[in-house]
Amino acid sequence: MRRTPADTAASQNKLTRRGLLLGGAQLAFMGGLGLRMRYLQVDQADEFRLLAEENRINIRLIPPARGEIFDRNGVIIAANEPSYRITMVREDAGNVTEVIARLSTLIELDDGALNRAMTEMERSPPFLPVTIAERISWEEMSRVAVNAPALPGVTPEVGLSRKYPLGTEFAHVIGYVGPVSDYDLSKIEDPDQLLLIPRFQIGKVGIEAKRETNLRGKAGTKQVEVNAVGRVMRELDRREGQAGDDLQLTIDQKLQSYVQARLGEESAAAVVMDCKSGDILAINSAPSFDPNLFVRGISVADYGLLTENSHRPLATKSVQGTYPPGSTFKMVVALAALEAGIINSESTYWCPGHLTVSNRRFHCWKRGGHGHMNLETAIRESCDVFFYECALEVGIENITNMANRLGLGVKHGIPMSAVASGLTPTKAWKQRNRDSPWVIGDTVNSSIGQGFVLASPLQLAVMTARLASGKALEPRLVKSVNGIDQSAPPDEIPKLDVNANHLRIVRKAMYAVSNNRKGTAYSQRIIADDFRLAGKTGTSQVRNITAAERRAGVIRNEDLPWERRDHGLFVNFAPYDDPQIAVAVIIEHGGGSSAATPVARDITLQALYGGDPPLDAYPRKDRARIKAQQERLRREFPQLRSTGRDRA
16 A cells, blocks of 8 residues: 555654654763763863872882990990891792792701791782791802892892890890780780881880880881782882981990899899989899890790799899898988987997897897997998887888888889889788788888888989989989980989988998998908998898797708898999999899899999909909909900990
8 A cells, every 4th residue: 555645754754753862862872971981081080090000009118227226335235237038929939849949959948937938928919029038148148149040039138137236235124126916016006007017026125115116217118010910010219218216325335244244144133323313324134145036036945945044034133123122221211210300320229139029029130139239330230120129110101201212112214124113011002902900010020121122123223322412313224315315414303302411321321331340341342442332231031030940040041942042132332422323233042142242342343443443442352353253254255355434
C-alpha cells in the first residue's frame, strides 16, 4: 500500500524530533564531559599534581650525628665512629643463597646475625634493603666493593655508631645506647619519627638516656624517586639534619681514671665534689663493665657474667646504692643538737661503754667506754654513747630536718640513672610505711647512722661539701652544652641555713679525726701542711650482733663470709683551711672504715695535686707501699701516665 504524502510528512516530522532529542542528549553529555574534564584538568590540577608527586617521590629521614660527650678538659668520652655494614635487596639479588655463599668467601658472616637477616628478609618487601653484616672492617668493606659485579643486590654502606673509648671508666656515668625497642616506644606519648627508623639507637641508661633529647639531634630529609612498586630509582634532593648537642661534663677524666683504678675490683663507690662550685670531679662505681658490649649487642654469656657477679658491676652504687651511713652521720646529730641549743662545744656526756634505754642496752664500739666526752672528742674518737644522749634530747624530727639541710634524704637532680633519695626517717614515715609507732630505740639507732637511715655516696659527698663550704651546694654533672656554660655564678649559691660558728665547731672536730693522735683516721693523715684533710670514719653493720655473741666475743669481720662483713665508709674535705674538694668513699663489706680511709686519702691527694702526689705528702711508714702502689697502677693503667691538670 502506497503511503500518502501526508503520512510521509508526519513520519519525517517524527524522525526530526527524535534526531533533535538524541542530538540534544549527546550534546548535553559531551558538554558535561567537557566541563568535568575542565574541572579535573584546570580547577583541580594542583591537587592531582600533588597526588601524582606523592606517588612518585618519597621523603625519607636521614639520621643525624649523635652529640658527643667530653670531660671538663675536652677529652672525648663518648664518640661517633664510622660503622661499615653490608646490605642486600632480595629482588635484586635473585638467588639469595648463592649470593650469600659468594659473600661468605670475602668476609666472615656471623651465623646468628645471618639467620636474623634471612628471617627479616622473608617478612620484608623484596625491594627493601636488609643488613647482612655490620661493624665490618675497612678491608672487608673494600673487598666487597671490588667484587660488587659478582654480588647482585649487595651494597656496602657506611654510617655512624657509638664508641666509648675509655671503656669501663665512665660506664656508670655515660651509660650506653641501643636499638629502639617496643618498650621504649611504649613510654613515649608522641615518638619522634626518627625512633621508627629500623635499628636506630637511643640512650638506654646514664647520661645517654637522661639527655637523649639533647644528644639525638634533628633528622634531615631526602627526596627519592620510586617506581610503581616503591623501589628507589634515584635521589632528587637532600637536606641535612641538625647534629645532637655536644655535652661537656664536670668530670676530670684523669681523676676519674685514677679513682676507678684505685677502687679496683672492690665492690665500692666514690664521689669527688668541688667545694666551690658543686662540680662533680669524679663519680665511680666498682667493679665496672664495658658499655661497648651493649652497643654491639651483648652476648648471653657476657651478660650472664655481669648479672651473676656478687659485686654487681651493673649497679651504679655511687647514686643508686643506699647504705646506713654509720658514724659519718654523727655530724648531722651534732649540728642538730648545736642548732637546738641542747649542747655547746664544752658540753660533755659520760660513756661507760653502753647506754640502757627502755630495758635495752645500746653499746658503744669501745667496749670499756670512752669516759667523759665533749663534741670534739666524741667525733674524733667516734664515741657512740655521746650521740645516743644527744639524739634522745634533740629528737628525730630535728635530726631529720638537719639531715635534709645537709643534702641527705634528698634526690639530687643529676642526669644519671636511678638516682636514689635515700631515707631520713620521721615518726610519720614509720607509721605510714611500717604501720607501727616510732619508739625511743629508733632514735638511738638513727643517731649513729643505723636503723632506718640510708644515704648514697653522692649524698654523703654533698653533705661533706656543704659542711666544708657553708653553702647549699648542689651537685653538677654537665658543665656546658655546645660550649655554653651551665654553671651558676659562685655568688649566687645560697648559704647553708646553719649557724657558721656551729659549722666551725664540727669542722674542727673533723680535723681532729685525721690529725690528732687519738683520731680514728690518724694513721691515714696527710703530712703536707697545705693539704691537711678533715674527715670522719664510718662503719655500718649489715648484721645483728646478739647478746650471746657479745658475751662470747664478737666475731671479727675477717672471720665472717664476705657478704656479712660491715661496710666501710669515709668522708673528708681538704685542704682544711680553704676547702677545695669533698670526697666520699664506701667499700661494701670492707670490714669497717679502715678499708675506705686509705682509698679516700689517696683520691684526695690525687685530686689536689692533679696527678701522683710526692711521697713526702704521706706519713713516712706508708711511703714504700705508696710508691709500689703508684708504680703498679701506672703499669696496669697506661692512661694514668700522662701529666694531669694541677688543681692545687
